[in-house]
């Protein structure tokens with residue numbers, strides 16, 4: 554069995570009187586694809602904010618490969634290998650696709666830009682960027698300002714930008730939200746085909762996507778883990794079926 558990559562112990566986040574994340578214990582193994590599902594307001598995004606360091610926890614611990622990262626700032630977590638997507642529209646909409654990927658490569662990479670080897674470092678970065686953009690079918694549009702990409706392409710570029718930082722753990726919050734069926738299929742395929750050494754946590758409302766990509770599923774409800782197990786375990790769980798009542802198929 555592979556090593557435990559990410560562990561949370563009694564992780565908690567309170568917003569005033571609201572307990573958004575309530576004593577969550579997670580154990581995710583290296584290379585695992587873990588889907589996090591649950592109804593609106595279940596605490597899924599807040600859990601990601603806690604993992605990436607966007608918000609401080611109210612209690613509990615977060616361990617990355619055994620190292621306590623609970624109180625590290627988010628840039629330190631990025632350097633340790635936690636990658637997440639950001640809305641591309643919040644980045645540099647007037648810079649080109651390639652420029653954005655290069656910035657992400659230099660900005661997020663553990664091995665920083667080396668001013669004494671500028672040409673070589675630049676060439677390697679462009680090579681990395683080209684490989685990623687080709688894989689995602691965006692190389693042809695490398696000179697486009699990202700603001701001119703379609704919505705679906707922008708969502709794909711968000712994943713490219715996260716991958717440019719060479720994460721060991723990738724947090725994807727609803728990567729298929731708002732995509733057409735064809736784009737959803739493409740992104741599902743891409744996520745399923747990511748480097749198997751990368752551990753992926755995926756928040757998904759689309760059950761088909763979650764169940765196609767993940768081996769294990771964690772179901773959150775009111776900030777807690779309601780159920781966890783294989784796709785089949787979770788599908789058969791009566792409590793899970795109850796909270797998804799009205800959803801035709803699980």
Ligand SMILES: Nc1ncnc2c1ncn2[C@@H]1O[C@H](COP(=O)(O)OP(=O)(O)OP(=O)(O)O)[C@@H](O)[C@H]1O
Pocket residue numbers: 568571573591592593594595596597598599600
């Ligand atoms: N910054 C905040 N201040 C106050 N309350 C918040 C804040 N962020 C989230 N919440 C509340 O915490 C709860 C969990 O929210 P969260 O966004 O984590 O849910 P979610 O599972 O991601 O939902 P969705 O499926 O709709 O994205 C909700 O009740 C939400 O209103």
Ligand SMILES: [Mg+2]
Pocket residue numbers: 597598599
């Ligand atoms: Mg959310």
